[in-house]
Amino acid sequence: MALTGRLGLLALLGAVVPIVWPSWWTLAALWGVLLAAVALDLALAGNVRALRLHREGDTSVRLGGTARVSLIVENTGRRRVRGVLRDVWPPSAAAGPRTVRLDVPAGERRRVETTLVPTRRGDRQSVTVTIRSRGPLGLAARQLSRRAPWTVRVLPAFPSRRHLPGKLAKLRELTGQQVALIRGQGTEFDSLREYVDGDDVRSIDWRATARRRDVVVRTWRPERDRRIYLVLDTGRTSAGRVGDIPRLDCSMDAALLLGALASRAGDRVDLLAYDRRVRARVEGASRTDLLPAMVRAMAPLEPELIESDAAGMVSTLMSRVRQRCLVVLLTELNAAAIEEGLLPLLPRLTARHLVMVAAVADPRVEEMAAARGDLAAVYDAAAAERARAERRRLTAELRGYGVEVVDAPPAEIAPALADAYLALKAAGRL
């Protein structure tokens, strides 16, 4: 039940009545009339329980985009339902409009549109739908909250997808460059063609030449169907904000670009999000389904404020993949976490796989390192210099284990990772 402003106004205007007839009876009569009107209104208001709620609309939206969700209100009762409706969503769903006027005659249905502009990644669930059904006099209303479940999954924004065409062009260049006459570990036989001047004589296929009149050379191309395993570290180091977004979101962006690129290049891409247990996993997705699957898996991921368990991560990885693959570990070059967690396990991992570590550097540290002028700035610079030295040392240490390291600020990490992948591919090291 809810009262309306009209009742308050009437009560206010009614204050004049006892001045004209000063008696307790006047007041009693006044309130008797008002309360009777309220009771009548409540009795005649449309029944909220008789409403049926259905939903339809978007189930997912990219972060920064707009999702539309419709609520269909069907009145199965005998009386018209008139009043207001509020579709209640969590604040970060930024749902609008807040309240909607509702007028559903008996036996009819109405559609209520809600627009969501989510401000954060993850699943946004409708909390409830509150309906206030006003009586014919407009003095009182019946109010009830009804469940009308709906979930909108807010997907990562993937801002680095603008880099994809450029990287794909590079990739085509690479695969078109089948004249890569050097035979490497990650290359496979492509075709035979006639010898032209300038070709390496070592690549002449003598057996084929013997069968034909011309001299024939073999060509090679980067091997396809290699396996790439993306590992997202969702532990405490992923929670730190670089600029204004969590490091995890930058890592996701880079992983998405790499995944899109690698799947176009014909490689198989798997994803694992891990801190102390598996948070998300995408395995064996087809080429066309890979990106949607990755995005769906990443959407609900949140940084956990716990130290990542590198040993668990490595053993999970080892048990999942038998064949040689490129393991891309998206984490942070944090001395404590890497030295105590990952480094002792690296030999096991590198023995079987090619490992690449991608870390998002904080531009704030660069900014501090360049600071000069007063004493505070110089101390800032010294601290930043020390942090950078630490990073360089870790990078060198990791490279010593044969690990590729990509360390770039958030704006560049995605293209830098893609470039590193393309370089590996070109070198036939996959």
Added chain:
Amino acid sequence: MTSTLTPGAPQTAGAPQTAGAPSAGEGAEPTAGQVARRRWRASRGVVAVVLALVVIAVILAALRPESSWQNLDPQSASPGGSRALAEILRQRGTPVAVSRSAGDAAERATATSVTVITRSERLTDSDIDRLRRIPGDLVLVAPSRRVLTGLAPGVQVASSSFEDTDAPDCTLQAAVLAGNVDFGQSDTYEVPPGATACYRVEGLPRLVQVRLDGARTVTVLGSSRPFTNEYLDDEGNAALAMNLAGARASVVWLIPDLPDPGSASGDRTLGDLVPFGVKLFFLQLVLAVVAVAVWRARRLGPVVAEALPVVVRSAETVEGRARLYRAHHARDRAADALRAGARDRLVPLLGLPRSAAQDPNAAREIVTAVAQRVRAAGAGAPPGAAQTGTFSTGPDGRLLYDEATIGAALYGPEPADDAGLVWLSDVLDDLERQVRQS
């Protein structure tokens, strides 16, 4: 003076352009003027109402007759007082007794006295009752409505006038003798039949005399001006006042003090004085407020709680370390970090292996290499510029470093003070730049 300032002129001329550019852009921040205009538009109604209230208050205050506690006091010589009249009456042989309370006046009044009642707004109902029973004539000077109904039955305030001088136009001896009288602002009255009415304005008199019980008269004067020191000598004011007040053998001049608090009608509380209907009105107002509160208090749906993401800046540890350095004046560590960073960046530029940067044995080699490159960069610098621990400026204005300074910068001891640390950071930057440029 102006000519020396000309180098700065382009800057100052350029400044308004750059400052003006964003304001010209669409959807930019509104300028202060726009904000002020918007606020003015929003609030001008309120301002107008407040101004109107002030103007009305000022006008009302100006129109209100000036009243002081001394007015019409026969012992006061102030412009509003009545000492002059009292003195003249005494000189003419009519004793004037001043009463400060109704009881006192009632005791003094005799059948041959005239009781002049002034400042009658201070009289309580019981005072008026007592005055109604006193013998002799009454003169009511600008009486309040309460006093008028109590003491001059049938006379009612009709309106007020501002016309100054007027002829009496009646048969009342005192008025006829006085002739024109300056009333100033005055009440006018409606009179009962049989009363004498003088000094009419639009048919309504300002002086009324009513006869009670045959012998007693009650004279009502709409203005106090003829009795005051200031206006006593205007027109026939003095004559009228003396004729009215000195008509009998003696004068009792009642100018009541303010009644003592609570003395008037005893123990009636505010609650007794407020009519029952008004009480019910307020009760109903409270109930209405409760109804409004119930209306506003009812939420349309629940408050939704949501887990918020962790906000930890990634550079927080680095910033924390910087603050620790600063708090403890850790110049040694800060200098080490700066030097190590500079060496790390210098070594590849010099063509030395990266490992040399942190190798103390390679110190000599690095310093020599840096010195060569710096000297090469500062071509034409005199070789004698190398002095111990100091540096001089080359012909192109750049600092020239000798090997000792470079050594001190890259491997030296901890700076002695904070200024030394800042200097060190600048020297390292400069060295790095010169090596890059060479």
